[in-house]
Amino acid sequence: MGARNTSVTRSRRRAVPWLVLGLWVAALAAVGPFAAKLAEVQHDRVVDYLPASADSTQVARIQDQLPGGETTELVLVYHREGGLTAADRTVAGEQVTEIAGRHRLTGTPRGVPSTDGTTLMYPVASNEPGADEDERDALVDDIRHIAHGEGGLSVEVGGTAALATDAAGVYASLGGPLLYTTVAVVAVLLVLIYRSPVLWLVPLAVAGVGDYLAMGVAYGLHQAFGTTISGQSQGIMTILVFGAGTDYALLLVSRYREELRRFERPYEAMRAALRGCGPAVLASSGTVAAGLLCLLAADLNSNRDMGPLGTVGVLCALVAMLTLLPAVLVLLGRRVFWPLVPAYGSEPKARRSLFAAMGSSAGRRPLAVLAGGAVLLGALALGALNLPGPIKQQDTFVDKPESIAAMETLAEAYPERSTQPIAVITPAGRADGTLARIRTVRGVDSVREGRTGDGWTEISVIAKDVPQSAGETATIERLRHALTGSYVGGPSAQRIDLLDTNARDRGVVVPIVLASVLLILVALLRGLVAPLLLVGAVVAVWGAALGIGGLVFGPLFGFEGTDPGLGLLSFVFLVALGVDYGIFLMHRMREESTAGAEPAAAALTALRTTGGVIASAGLVLAATFAVLTNMGLVQLVELGFVIAVGVLLDTFLVRTYLVTSASVALGRKVWWPGGLSKEPDPPRPERQPEPV
Structure with missing residues (x-):
């Protein structure tokens, strides 16, 4: 009877991995149609990134509702170095x-020659495409096809619409x-880490499945809650799936290899591995997800909507690595580790590891190491x-597209005037009064009334100062102060709103991230000192990483500016992901302390046993984010x-x-005020028997 029960139990255990595999096949079949549609709902218009409450956002939304939708603003720039000829003007x-003749323009384009006679610009505006990005791009491409020069005459198509088309091209290339x-x-990194021709394929394939699941869930979020999907947020989601997912896989596979030496059957070894590292993986992924969800408190759309998508990526990676990966590994058995197969009952080769040496040096002089670091x-x-x-x-692209080249030509040929309109939206019944008031604002060069519809009138304002200069910024601020009940927008106003809102978001989101991560760590580590140590460490890392960026962005990379959202996004990711590794280390340290090890020995053992895995995971995560440095937008390069x-x-x-040094120096105080912070009671002496 006992043998029969054992046989039934083994059969059930063999069926579990196949059941998990079948559930994943069904899940992928269900989300497949939605994942394929994610690219269709991706938008990279400026309005999708703007703060929801800003003036420039209201302008963009109202422009969409006006007859013909949002105006497509273009500038045709004809230029010859030695001066334009009569034939060039013809x-x-x-x-x-x-x-x-081929497109519906809002007015008759009129050429504006430069003072030096080298350049002729034609502002062109059209309502033909409306707010549809594909139609806008088709219009820009067709105009670029028509407007061409030869024999020394250069023709460049710039303006806000051309800039948006060029940016969309870069975002389209991200996927x-x-x-x-x-x-x-x-x-490549998995092959080097595992030194196996087969094993590296398993976590990589599982991460790919997790990414496909994340795409389907992201589409569902968009349909249910209207979450904005941009090229940047979708790219970050993919990086998190592969980066964080591979980290969890490295931790699980390392523990599984260790347990295969203690258990004869892979199923039992995997159960032990999940019991051992599962809590740390769950806690670390929960911390990352909580940190990313704090971005929901941001007012900037691009920041706020990145939180849910990043969380979806981390959680889908977690589910895949804790269910699908174990099932596949159990089904493949020990042979998946070939040629370094861990035999049952064997002992790993004893060798002096780099992390054991590093731990020894930190243990000898902990205070000196801590102070030096x-x-x-x-x-x-x-x-x-x-x-x-x-x-x-004009500095947002790594490689200069045509729209940026046009802006530079205009800035050089027309240094005395702006070539980029400021959009003012005012109630239709007050249009005349608004026009009169705009003409009295200092810094305004010219004003032109545009479309009227749906109770609103659009007015185009040209400032005397060049775009995105201090003078134009002051003019926009004066317009907003003078025009009560109207909205002031356009590219330069959008930049002002981005700067202001990013500053506001930093003040709101950063404290929330710190508080939420600290609370999770306190609950997990059952103390206060260790969580404060981890949070302080990752904040120091963030500051140092930004400092290194400051040393290389301008002098080495030649970047002319820093993205306003760099500080906030890098803070959220580095704090959440950095604490992730801290959890791996501290969880093992607590495990050793609970087993009775002295504080210093527990810290050094934790480093020796988890250092290799943490290093491998860190290399993989750093490499995945470094992929962003090969993209065509400066903000992505800086963030990566x-x-x-x-x-x-x-x-x-x-x-x-x-x-490690801080843990050795603090001793049991690192777990204060938890139970592990107290000295254990001394063993009682054995009672001697009384003489008879």
């Missing part, structure tokens, strides 16, 4: 006439190249003072660089040296 006029590059980078991080953080100022529109550098600092300096 060519320009013929091409503009052809454009007017495929970013995914392929991420997969390639993770594959703190000084180094503080010195690096000073580099943040060298960060470039807020980035301007700061996060990658921060993860490496956290992995190889803070986790290995500083946290």
Whole structure:
């Protein structure tokens, strides 16, 4: 009877992995149609990134409702170095006439020559595409096809619509190249880490399944709650799935390999591995998700909507790595580790590891190591003072597209005037009074009334100062102060709102992130000192990573500005992901302390046993974010660089040296006020028997 029950139990255990695999196949079949539609709802218009309450957002929304939708603003720039000829002006006029004949323009384009005679610009506006991005891009492409020069005459198509089309082209290129590059980078690192021709495929394939599931869930969020899907947020979601998912896989596979030496059957070894590292993985993923969800408190759309999408990526990676990965590994058995197969009952080769040596040095002089590391991080953080100022529109691309080249030509040929309109939306019944008031505002060069509809009138204002200069910014502020009940928008106003809202979001989101992460750590580690130590460490890493960015962005990369959202986004990601690794280390340290090890021995054992896994995970995560540095937008390059550098600092300096040194120096106080902070009671002497 006992043998029969044992056989039934084994059969059930063999069926569990197949059942999990079947559930995943059903889940992917269910979300497949939705995942395929995610690209259809991706939007990268400026209005999708703007703060919901800003003037410029209201302008963009009202423009969508006016007859013909949002106006497509373009500028045709004809330029010859030695001066335009009569033939050049004839060519320009013929091409503009052809454009007017093929497309519905809001007015007759009139050429504006430059003072030096080298440049002729034609402002062109059309309501033909409305708010549809594909139609806008088609209009810009067709105008670029018509407007061309030869024989030394250069023709460039710029303006807000052309700039949006060029930006959309960069975002469209993120999907495929970013995914392929991420997969390639993770594959190479897994091959080097596992030294197996087969094993690396398993976590990589499972991460791909998790990414597909995340795409389907993200589409569901968009349909249910209207969550904005942008190229940036979708790219970050993919990176988190592969980066965080591979980290969880590394921790699980490492513990599974360890348990295979203790258990004969893979199923039992996997159960032990999940019991051992499952709580740490759940806690770390929960911390990352909580940190990202704090972005919901942001007012900037691009920040706020990145929170749910990032959380979806982390949670889908977690579910895949704690269910699908164990099932596949159990079904494949020990042979998946070939040629380094862990045999049952064997002992791993004893060798002096790098992390054992690092732990020994930290254990001998903990205070000296701690002080030296703190000084180094503080010195690096000073580099943040060298960060470039807020980035301007023309500096957002790594490689200069045609729209930016047109802006530079205009800035050089027309230094005395603005070539970018400021949009004013005012109630239709007050249009005349608004026009009169605008003409009295200092800094205004010209005013033109545009479309009227749905109770609103659009007015185009040209400032005397060049776009995105201090003078134009002052003019926009004066317009907003003078025009009560009207909205002032346009590209330059959008930049002002982005700067203001990012400053507001930092003041709101940063304290919420710190508080939520600290509360989770207190509940997990059952103390106060260890959570404060981890949070302080990741904040120091963030400051040092920003400082390194300040040392290289301008002098080395040649960037002219810093994205306003860099500080907040890098803070959220580095704090959430950095605490992630701290949980791995502290969880093992607590496990050793609970088993009776002395504080110093527990800290060094935790570093020796988890250091390799944390280092591998840190390399993978840093490499996935470093993929962003190969993208075509400066803000993505800056974000990827700061996060990658921060993860490496956290992995190889803070986790290995500083946290370990602090734990050794504090001893049992690191767990204060929990039970582990108290000295154990001395053993009672054995009672001697009384003599008879």
